[in-house]
Amino acid sequence: MLKHRLKGWFRIAFGRVVWHSGLWRVFDRRMPRxxxxxxxxxxxxxxxxxxxxxxxEVRLGNILQTLxxxxxxxxxxxxxxxxxxxxxxxxxxxxxxxxxxxxxxxxxxxxxxxxxxxxxxxxxxxxxxxxRVSWSHKYFWLIHVAGVAPETIASELLNNSPEGKGFGLLAQAAGGAPEGREYQLKRVLKYECDATQRDAAVQRIFLGHGGEESVLRDSLxxxxxxxxxxxxxxxxxxxxxxxxxxxxxxxxxxxxxxxxxxxxxxxxxxxxxxxxxxxxxxxxxxxxxxxxxxxxxxxxxxxxxxxxxxxxxxxxxxxxxxxxxxSEELPIYQIMMEASGAYQWLRRFGIDLA
Ligand SMILES: [Zn+2]
The missing domain is CATH 3.20.20.370 (Glycoside hydrolase/deacetylase)
Incomplete structure (x- = not known):
């Protein structure tokens, strides 16, 4: 944890210094194309x-102009x-x-x-x-369009397929901190559940909440x-x-x-x-x-x-x-650290800040 935090601080400090001092241009010239x-x-x-x-659009436009x-x-x-x-x-x-x-x-x-x-x-x-759209888009639709809470989705999935492989882990995933529930539940569905059983169960719940696959496909x-x-x-x-x-x-x-x-x-x-x-x-x-x-x-x-x-x-x-x-949050100077070869230079010494 401390190592992770130190790495974060070093990343910010290194990135800001190299970017604002213009040192990134030296890396760009010296490092391999x-x-x-x-x-x-x-x-x-x-x-x-x-x-x-x-x-x-604004953020992407700024990044593209700088690069x-x-x-x-x-x-x-x-x-x-x-x-x-x-x-x-x-x-x-x-x-x-x-x-x-x-x-x-x-x-x-x-x-x-x-x-x-x-x-x-x-x-x-x-x-x-x-x-067709994949199970994950029906899952996102349930949360972000139909407004169904992740813990409700978890219990509906479990009710639908109580014997399903990995389904027993769903309740636990949906019981964690509220802000992490969507992600944790998705992780279990992605890596722990049987894919065929998962696809069928998500489809039933998606339909049960009024989802239409072709409409969702066309919108996305x-x-x-x-x-x-x-x-x-x-x-x-x-x-x-x-x-x-x-x-x-x-x-x-x-x-x-x-x-x-x-x-x-x-x-x-x-x-x-x-x-x-x-x-x-x-x-x-x-x-x-x-x-x-x-x-x-x-x-x-x-x-x-x-x-x-x-x-x-x-x-x-x-x-x-x-x-x-x-991402919306990734600062441009961090992108420039990669694009200029500055991070690659650090990797030569076994340090990976990305
Ligand atoms: Zn993809």
Missing amino acids: RLTILAGHCVGRPSGLPSDLAIS GASFDWCTVGEGVESFEGPSLARSMVALSFDDGYRDNLEVLAPILNQTGAKATVFLEGAPLVDG YLSRQQALDLRAAGVELGGHTQDHEVLATLSPEEAFKQIAEGRNSMEKILGPELSPCFAYPFGRNWDFDEDCKGAVVAAGYSIAVTTHAGIYEGRGDKLAIARLML
């Missing part, structure tokens, strides 16, 4: 999703592949957004147009081709035409599996099926010319494994990104490239 990939989900104010999945003044914009695919060519004059930055939400076309695309920034959007297959996700429009606006479209399952919890065959089906869904709409880029659902090291990396390649991708913080310097594992998660 790099690609910094920023990651988010929504831009603006999507209804029915937790606020930590979104970043405001664009010192770095070159690229898509994730262009950035990773550029290391194979002649050495770069300036380091690069790429934006990326996961899942394929409507605001990526309606709100993000105009901002990209204004600022000259470039982005990659990683699309889920099922919402795109057959109008890009339509087929909007996905085409987004690509026409210059955004790279990468893969993100068919149903957004935690790949590491699936058998190797099921994991491959999820990745390949997602790619097939995209091919139906976008044609055979697809991006080589893929993003692991949830993206933490425990959400995918070595088998998944093999499945990503077998499905036709050559680049895969995670949600762990870091940069890419043109070497290392192209199937586990780090990204920096955007």
Whole structure:
């Protein structure tokens, strides 16, 4: 705990000094050329999703302006592949957004147009081709639209499926501190419950509270035409599996099926010319494994990104490239510490402040 707090203080102190003194420019010049990939989900104010999945237009615009003044914009695919060519004059930055939400076309695309920034959007297959949404969006809808309390959802789930694997942990998760209940309950549903039983139970409760899957899909996700429009606006479209399952919890065959089906869904709409880029659902090291990396390649991708913080310097594992998660609270100077190579310099001494 103390170590965690010390790290937090050091991060603030180091970041502020390096940023305000201009020392970051020295790191940028001296450190190897790099690609910094920023990651988010929504831009603006999507209804029915937790606020930590979104970043405001103003905040994003400020970040893009600051980064664009010192770095070159690229898509994730262009950035990773550029290391194979002649050495770069300036380091690069790429934006990326996961899942394929409507605001990526309606709100993000105009901002990209204004600022000259470039982005990659990683699309889920099922919402795109057959109008389904994953259990987590029904869960968010119950809380953020229908106004059902997490503890009520937990007891309804347990009543629905009293013998369900992992369901016994739901009550405990919903009994903690109020501000952490939504997250804790989601964590149990994600990692502890049997996926088939969970999906069925969440669906019953979603319907019981008046939820309509196709309406929810349309309110959240890009339509087929909007996905085409987004690509026409210059955004790279990468893969993100068919149903957004935690790949590491699936058998190797099921994991491959999820990745390949997602790619097939995209091919139906976008044609055979697809991006080589893929993003692991949830993206933490425990959400995918070595088998998944093999499945990503077998499905036709050559680049895969995670949600762990870091940069890419043109070497290392192209199937586990780090990204920096955007949030409304993350200060610009912290983003610049990563983009300028300052944090990477500290990592050489075994210190990871990200
Ligand atoms: Zn996702």
